[in-house]
Amino acid sequence: MAEVKLFGARVSPFSCRIEVALKLKGVEYEFIDEDLHKKSPLLLKYNPVHKKVPVLVHNGKPICESLVILEYIDETWEEGPSLLPKDPYERAMVRFWAKFLDEKCLPPMWKACWSIGEEQEKAKEESTELLKFLEGKFSGKKFFGGDNIGMVDIVANFISYWFIIVQELVGLQVLTKEKFPKLGEWIDEYLNSDIIKENFPPRDKLTAIFQARFEAAAAAGGGGGGGSGGGASK
Known part of the structure; x- marks a missing residue:
């Protein structure tokens, strides 16, 4: 084995x-x-x-x-559902959107959470524009790739959970169901999947961690702690 x-x-x-x-x-x-x-x-x-x-x-x-x-x-491992499609073009598109999430979306979304003032406003505007691209990816589909969870959904987990928790803590209104109804539906569908519920850290634990980091940053006179879900990860 x-x-x-x-x-x-x-x-x-x-x-x-x-x-x-x-x-x-x-x-x-x-x-x-x-x-x-x-x-x-x-x-x-x-x-x-x-x-x-x-x-x-x-x-x-x-x-x-x-x-x-x-x-x-x-x-x-061929067992279980495929994370990427077999078609070369569709596989290329999955790779494109996965990189889009990591390289384009993640930096400004975390900056919007952890910065202040003009820097935060610019990050919020940039994040909103990028989320519009993701909103346009849905057309009668439950997940990014169709009816089953795939690689893009898995890569986007920071949007569905980590970012939502932090934006609530700091009072942001960047990703809301009013602004992005299709993304909101995807988040509900994704988080209610058994495999996701079993493997994501408890919400109260993450909230406590981020709250402590905000308090530490405030005590130090900074605008936030940066990082993405515990730091030093990719």
Whole structure:
């Protein structure tokens, strides 16, 4: 039997991506919960370049970076639903939107949460414009790729959960059902999926973590703590 280990952090949206994918595929694995403030020697050994979670170790061989790991899982384990479509063009589109989420959406959305003043306003405007592209992706579909959870849905988990929690804490009105009804429907559908409910960290735990970071930042006189769901993750 193949040995599968996942070095991650329970509060990280990037680690949760991998857990969701493994559960969808029915892959048994061992989870190693990393302290991101004091990373283990094994994590640093397996990911010496970025020194971040998640890292999937399959039969002793490490795979780093969540987007890369998701494709590896889909190609290695044929059991369970496919995370990416078979058609080359459709696969390319999935890769495009996954990168769009990580490289275009994530930075301004977190900046909108953790910054103040003019910088926050600019980040809110940018986030709203980017979310309009995602809103336009839905046309009679439950998920980004159709009727089943796929790679883009998994990559977008920070939107459905982490961002919603933080924007409520800071009183933002960036992603609301009034502004983005289709995204709102997707969030409800996604979060009510059994596989998602079982693997996302408890809402009260994340809320407490972010609240503590806001209070620490305020005490230090800053505008926020930055980071994405626990820091040092991708």
